[in-house]
Amino acid sequence: MKLRLSLTGLLAMLVAISTQATTLKLSPDIDLLVLDGHKISGSLLKGAEGLELERGQHQFLFRVEKNLQKGPQQNEIWLSAPMIVTFTTVHARSVAIQLPSLTSPSLRKAFNKNADFQLVDEKGTLIESQRDRLNTAGSIDFEQAMVIYNLKGNVASVARFARQPKPGAAANGSPDDLASSQHPGGRLLYLWYQQVDSATRQRFMVLMQALRTS
Template sequence: MKLSLAVTGLLVLLVSASCHAITLKLDPEIDLLVLDGRKISGSLLKGADSLELERGQHQFLFRVEKPCADATHFQSVPMIVTFNASANSVAIRLPSLGNRRERTIFDKALNFQLIDEHGNEIVSIRDHLPQGSDGDLEKAMINYNRNAQAASVARFAMQSASLPAAQMDLDFAWQDASDLPSLQRWFQRFDAATRQRFISWMKTLRTS
């Protein structure tokens, strides 16, 4: 019970801190791979239709995956987009990908749009992830940002490596507690930095 009350209090603080955040809306066809230099865990995004981000500069690595009318499955090349967030919400608007020609153009031209809550386009810089970088995507993005590429952000090259999957599972195990049924939905809405602060607080509570 004490843990539940403490976590609820921490969530109130997180919600208050996120009042000035922006919402990244997640299209189900978009696979978000790396956010601000850190690999995104699929388990954290599962079932979420948005994430909360701090205002300021952000960088996504993503790709599009969708079934096609000709019974094939389209997977785009990994795409990078860098932008400064000042709107209330941000979404990636995809072009028509109904036929092979449109999908080929999309892979080459990166003709998607970043839009705000009013449908206005947000200025962004776009690029492809260099070929041969499909292994460790987080490491690939660190190298990309170190090499001063078109959409690189130097400070994201300084990010430390993500926690191993087993450690992440341990850190998030409290989400499945029977007395905290709604925390996972809230937790998914926060940006990576806020999640890390919350995890640190939880560790402090468990050891106190």
């Protein structure tokens, strides 16, 4: 299938997805690392207050990055262990991570050990979830670490998020290619891409890759 023949239909599909989304709210203390098996780019999240997710099952890996004031002019950054949460959204318009108090070393140690956090919707109602912590064993490749975690059938594992793209399946192009496209739909898609949130951009790129390799 040629990419240029699919642009208009792709735009319509992505717009439809956006109208049925759930917003994952991100607080300044939350460092989102992997979403649904894919590494999240820090540049995409810069300044973002939330991500739009399709309604359904999701899994993300995050850690807490907290600025601790040790003295009048002395700060220290505390990073929690990487935490995993798997959940399913059906009717919720938004999902937020509710953290416990992390004001003392003992509370932070307990958080790292027990993954003591909750998910709540826009009404403050608890969303059922499976929570765990990721034992990275020194690994810094969080995406690959989540592949291994999901293959093991752990408490918060989702087997389908362990699937990896075949070698050479990545697209060679980029969204900027649309700006110079001779197809009117391509230029329209480019303008749309500049305005949507990072999660929708990532879904768009996955679809672009699928079209280019089909």
